[in-house]
Amino acid sequence: MAGIKSVARKDGDDYRISGQKMWITNSLQADWMCMLVNTGEGPVHKNKSLIMVPMRDGPNGQLTKGIEIAGKIKKIGMNASDTGLIYFDEVRVPQRYLIGQEGAGFVYQMQQFQEERLWGAASSIVAFDNAIEWTVEWAQQRKMFGATLADQQWVQFKLAEVKTEVECLRSLIYQACEKYVAGQDVLEMASMAKLKAGRLGRLVPDTCMQFWGGMGYTWENKVARMYRDSRLAGIAGGADEVMLGIIAKTMGIAKRPAR
Ligand SMILES: Cc1cc2nc3c(=O)[nH]c(=O)nc-3n(C[C@H](O)[C@H](O)[C@H](O)COP(=O)(O)OP(=O)(O)OC[C@H]3O[C@@H](n4cnc5c(N)ncnc54)[C@H](O)[C@@H]3O)c2cc1C
Structure with a gap:
């Protein structure tokens, strides 16, 4: 920028x-x-x-x-x-x-990013919830060898794992939003939420898509669409690495570049 x-x-x-x-x-x-x-x-x-x-x-x-x-x-x-x-x-x-003021655009934009990144992370949550819910329903219906896909402990554990990840992100977002609404600086938390949403944007659809088998590899499949769409989260609005750079700076372990 x-x-x-x-x-x-x-x-x-x-x-x-x-x-x-x-x-x-x-x-x-x-x-x-x-x-x-x-x-x-x-x-x-x-x-x-x-x-x-x-x-x-x-x-x-x-x-x-x-x-x-x-x-x-x-x-x-x-x-x-x-x-x-x-x-x-x-x-x-x-x-x-x-x-606003001429010359203050950089600062305004940096402030706006906090909100945009929180919004980006928050809006991903519903998509993740949906993907997991759809996959649970699918796994319960899909019959194989006298049982359902959902009867496989591996499937249960993988879905339990991604649900736990999503709940962690949800808690981080709630905490950050509470601070933001109270007028506090949430640069670090918003960056963490954006980073985590980007990571889960790969993990959740990928994990879910696997259990749809061939159906998951079709254009019409909703989880497949999420697989394509949510890949953007780690790139746009500041890539994952940019978020890591901001967090490293707020932690005091990375230097701010001289301007
Ligand atoms: C579909 C889509 C919609 C978009 N909409 C908008 C919009 O409406 N308005 C707008 O202004 N922009 C928009 N963008 C731009 C988006 O914000 C940028 O694409 C994004 O910030 C990455 O910048 P870049 O594409 O120039 O990649 P680059 O800056 O070339 O980065 C390429 C890759 O290098 C790595 N990287 C970058 N910086 C670092 C670093 N400091 N350390 C280590 N690795 C690093 C990352 O992995 C990154 O993905 C959109 C992009 C897409 C794809």
């Missing part, structure tokens, strides 16, 4: 924005974008601002002059939302669309 290149230069009452944004969720249909851009020189954490950019103007919803949507990115999952690459070429935006 500190290395973004897009710039907004003042021109009369407007900003003129140039640059590009890759991986923008819902950008093919969005009317507005909340954009972090460089609005000045100087240290990277003090030269950025958040600006509301109207993606469309005109009566027929044409793209704002200077905005080009280069295309929809073909992803392996998360196909219920589109993801785009967008170019900005001298896009004029009124300066009153600045959010």
